[in-house]
Structures are given as C-alpha cells and as structure tokens.
Amino acid sequence: MKTVVLEPFFHKTKEQIGIRFERDNSLQKVVKRIWQAKWSQSNKFWYVPLSRDSYDRICKAFNGKAELDITVLKQYLEKRKKVQATKVPKPLPMQIDSQVVSMPRGSITRPSAAFNISSENLHALKLTVQHLMLKAYSASTIRTYRGELLVYFQQLGNHPAQTLTTEDVKRYLQKCLQDGLSENTIHSRTNALKYYYEQVLGRxxxxxxxxxxxxxxxxxxxxxxxxxxxxxxxxxxxKHKAILFMAYSAGLRVSEVVNIKLRDVDSDRMQLFVEKSKGKKDRYVTLSPVLLDVLRNYIRLCKPRPKVYLFEGQGDPGTQYSARSAQKVFQLARIRAGINKEVSFHCLRHSFATHILEKGVDIRYIKDILGHFSIKTTERYLHVKKEQLIHIPSPLDDIWKKGAIEW
Incomplete structure (x- = not known):
C-alpha cells in the first residue's frame, strides 16, 4: 500500500499539517477533496491547518487507500505539549523610553504598560519557541532566543511586535547600545529578532x-x-580529576565532556566520539593513552559503576553529570591551586588548542579537532582528512611524562 507522510510546518506564522507522498494521480484526487487542503508551491506538497478535525478528515480520506506515517507529526505534538506547559517567567520591572521606536501613531508604550507583555506578543513568543523546536534547535539556543525576545516584548508593552518596520528595529537596537548593552548582548538579541521576523513571520x-x-x-x-x-x-x-583531564586532553567543551557515553570511548582506535556538539556536528578526537588509563582506573573505583554516561550524577542510574557541577569542580580546583586568573572551565579547551599549536600542530588540524566552523587565522572552510586527526598527541601526555601530576 502507498504511504502518505504527515509532517508539521509553518505557513504565514500558522501551524499546518503537510501531506507528502510520491506523485500519484489517485492520491492527488483524494487530497483535493479534503476540506481546506491547499497546495504549497514552495514546498511541493499539500497542507491543511493543524487541528484534530483536519487530522480526522485526512484519516477518513485516505482510509483503505494509503498508510499514514505520522511519526514526525507525533514527535512535534509531544514537544508542543511541553512548550505549552512551560510557564513564561513574569516580566521584570524596567524603565522604558517611550521614544525607543517612533511610530506614526505615537510612542510604542506608556510607562504604566512597561511591566507587561501583551497577549499578542505573548502568543508571538510561544509561536517562536514552537518554531525553534520544530527546526530542532538546541535547548541552549531556544533558551537564549526566548530570553532575548522576552526582554524585547516587555519593552514593546502593548505594541504588537509584528507591526514594527526595519527602521523601528534599527532605532530599538541603537537605543540598546546607548543604554550600555555589550556588543555580545546586541548580537544575541539581533539573532533572536532576526529569527522572529525572518523565519517566523516570513519577512x-x-x-x-x-x-x-x-x-x-x-x-x-x-x-x-x-x-x-x-x-x-x-x-x-x-571522577572530578578525570573530568578535568578529559576536557584538557581532547580540547572538549564542558557540555561535550558530560555528554560522553561509555560507548563513545573507542580504545581500539584510540578515539573519542563527540556526538551532536555545538552546531549539531559529530566529530572524532584523540583518546590520549594517559587519559585511557585514567578513565579505566576511575571506572574500576567508581561505585556504583556508570551505566550509560561516562560521568553520571547522583540521581537515577544512567543520568549524566551536570555541566554546572563540572564547572563547580573546576572553580574549586582553581581556588585550591591558588590560580588568581579569572578563568572558567572553558579555559581548558583554550589551553589545549594553544599548547598543541605551540608544539607545531597545523592550525588546520586544530580547527577540525575543536569542531570550529572556521578559524580566522587560516583559510575559510579549509578541511583536512579526518584520519590524520587521531595521530595528533595530546598535551596531557607531555605534562604527565614529567611526573608532576598525582593520580
């Protein structure tokens, strides 16, 4: 029997059910008879508004004529439930300049309205989060965009965000700079606004x-x-020492360290598999011989032994160690070691890259080891053969050989 795939997507900021199938005249006739069914020229498939009634009509129309694959649609609806169950934090009090954005009909907000988000903008916030989840953005990116838009919608008061023009947004961002927001914050807010206006609203x-x-x-x-x-x-x-060793030995981010599973350690090929790191990229990095011995010793002494993740928390078996806990471990070690520099867990990654560069490793290799999209000091989009990466020694081995580190 033929298969019809139902998948969610957005059209003009509204949720739709896409009806996708291989070209077939008989199925074309069926879908044309479904109420509210429309053809998307850009996506090359039919769609209807996302609702229970629409779904029931689809099931009835294709009954006995095709099998419905609702896997993607079901996953999206489950994610949407979680989003709808999440409460939007209460807006923080802040002073808003009524001339932030000059509108033809007056100022964008009144001081008395500066403490609220309008129902229209609140809907826009929820819609953007749903859109991000549908696009499979990371939880970190969703949190960041949600937070930036929350501040933006607070400052708009009762003025609908979707009615603002490019010039309005320019003046808003200029006001943010004048108020002393850092360049990084402006970039973060711009990214969130760009996503809302261009991706969600389709401008x-x-x-x-x-x-x-x-x-x-x-x-x-x-x-x-x-x-x-x-x-x-x-x-x-x-465990704490092994966490720090791993970060420095392979140049890993804290999120990558706590996300390493037992199955990701390949002692035969002397590699670590880093899955879905920043930018949703997989990569292999060197497994240092010293680190392998450290990990084996740690697992042998660890009680209870880890079941899924290499580093697990104290909660239910199989739950990963939190990134926040790993960061606390680093800060405690820094204080005990008498290191007064203002450094974070991430400096282990910076130190790894700097030390292997000083030892003569080609910067093109470092780019791939770290999983960067580009390195400004070398050519853009320069790629190297992945198999050469496993032959690059870890700087941890060099320090270990000097016999100064205790285990």
Whole structure:
C-alpha cells in the first residue's frame, strides 16, 4: 500500500499539517477533496491547518487507500505539549523610553504598560519557541532566543511586535547600545529578532540593512603547564580529576565532556566520539593513552559503576553529570591551586588548542579537532582528512611524562 507522510510546518506564522507522498494521480484526487487542503508551491506538497478535525478528515480520506506515517507529526505534538506547559517567567520591572521606536501613531508604550507583555506578543513568543523546536534547535539556543525576545516584548508593552518596520528595529537596537548593552548582548538579541521576523513571520531580508556592532576581539585565557599541574593536583576525587583531564586532553567543551557515553570511548582506535556538539556536528578526537588509563582506573573505583554516561550524577542510574557541577569542580580546583586568573572551565579547551599549536600542530588540524566552523587565522572552510586527526598527541601526555601530576 502507498504511504502518505504527515509532517508539521509553518505557513504565514500558522501551524499546518503537510501531506507528502510520491506523485500519484489517485492520491492527488483524494487530497483535493479534503476540506481546506491547499497546495504549497514552495514546498511541493499539500497542507491543511493543524487541528484534530483536519487530522480526522485526512484519516477518513485516505482510509483503505494509503498508510499514514505520522511519526514526525507525533514527535512535534509531544514537544508542543511541553512548550505549552512551560510557564513564561513574569516580566521584570524596567524603565522604558517611550521614544525607543517612533511610530506614526505615537510612542510604542506608556510607562504604566512597561511591566507587561501583551497577549499578542505573548502568543508571538510561544509561536517562536514552537518554531525553534520544530527546526530542532538546541535547548541552549531556544533558551537564549526566548530570553532575548522576552526582554524585547516587555519593552514593546502593548505594541504588537509584528507591526514594527526595519527602521523601528534599527532605532530599538541603537537605543540598546546607548543604554550600555555589550556588543555580545546586541548580537544575541539581533539573532533572536532576526529569527522572529525572518523565519517566523516570513519577512525575507528584513535585517538586510540592519548593521551589527563590531565585536571586541577577546583573546582566549590560557593556563600554563605549571598552572595546569597545580590545578590537577588540587583535586583528589577520581571522577572530578578525570573530568578535568578529559576536557584538557581532547580540547572538549564542558557540555561535550558530560555528554560522553561509555560507548563513545573507542580504545581500539584510540578515539573519542563527540556526538551532536555545538552546531549539531559529530566529530572524532584523540583518546590520549594517559587519559585511557585514567578513565579505566576511575571506572574500576567508581561505585556504583556508570551505566550509560561516562560521568553520571547522583540521581537515577544512567543520568549524566551536570555541566554546572563540572564547572563547580573546576572553580574549586582553581581556588585550591591558588590560580588568581579569572578563568572558567572553558579555559581548558583554550589551553589545549594553544599548547598543541605551540608544539607545531597545523592550525588546520586544530580547527577540525575543536569542531570550529572556521578559524580566522587560516583559510575559510579549509578541511583536512579526518584520519590524520587521531595521530595528533595530546598535551596531557607531555605534562604527565614529567611526573608532576598525582593520580
């Protein structure tokens, strides 16, 4: 029997059910008879408004004529339930300049309205979150965009966000700069607004003429070998030490360290598999011989032994260690080691990259090891053969050989 795939998508900011199938005249006749069914020229499939009634009509129309694949639609509806169950935080009090955006009919808000989000803008916020989830954006990106839009909608008061023009948004961002917001915050808010206006509302090139502030070039903060030795020796807990070793040994982000599963450690090929890291990219990195010995020793002593993740929390078996806990481990080690630099867990990644660069490793390899999209100091989109990456030694091995680190 023929298969018809039902999938969710947005059309003019409204949720729809896409009806996708291989070209077939008999199925074309069936779908044309479904009430409210329309053809999408850009997507090349039929669609109806997303509702229970629409779904029932689809099931009735294709009954006995085709099998319905609702896997993607079901996943989306389950995600949507979670979004709808999430309460939007109460807006924070803030002073709003009524001239932030000059509108033909007056100012965008009154001081008395500055503490609320209008129902229309609240709906826009929920719609944007749903859209992000449908596009499978990461939880971190969704949180960031949601937070930036929450502030934006607060500041608009009762004025509908969808009625603003490019010039209005320009003036708003200019006011943000005048109020002292950092370049990074402006970039983050611009990204969120760009997504809302161009992706959710479908206004193509809405931000084409809106410039972005130049980012401050911030050099990475790095620890030297002696500082790293003190840092590692300041921690006696085997799990905590293994977490720090792994981050430095392979140049991993904190989220990547806590997301490593037991199955991701390949001792035969001496590789670590990093799954769905930043940008949803998979990659392989070197598994240092020293790190492998450390991990084996840690697992042997760990009670209870990890079941799924390499580093698991104290809750239910199989739950991963939290990134926040790993960051606290680093800060505790930094304080105990007497390191006064203002550095975070991420400096282990910076230190790894800097140290292997100093040892002569080609920057093109470093780009792929770290999983970067690009490195400004080398050619853009430069790729290297993946199999060469596993032969690059870890800087942890060099420090270990000097015999200064305790285990």
């Amino acid at each position: 193509q090139k809405f931000f084409f003429e809106i410039p972005r502030p130049k980012k401050h070039l911030q050099l990475p903060k790095v620890l030297g070998e002696l500082e790293l030795t003190r840092l590692f020796n300041a921690i006696s807990n085997k």
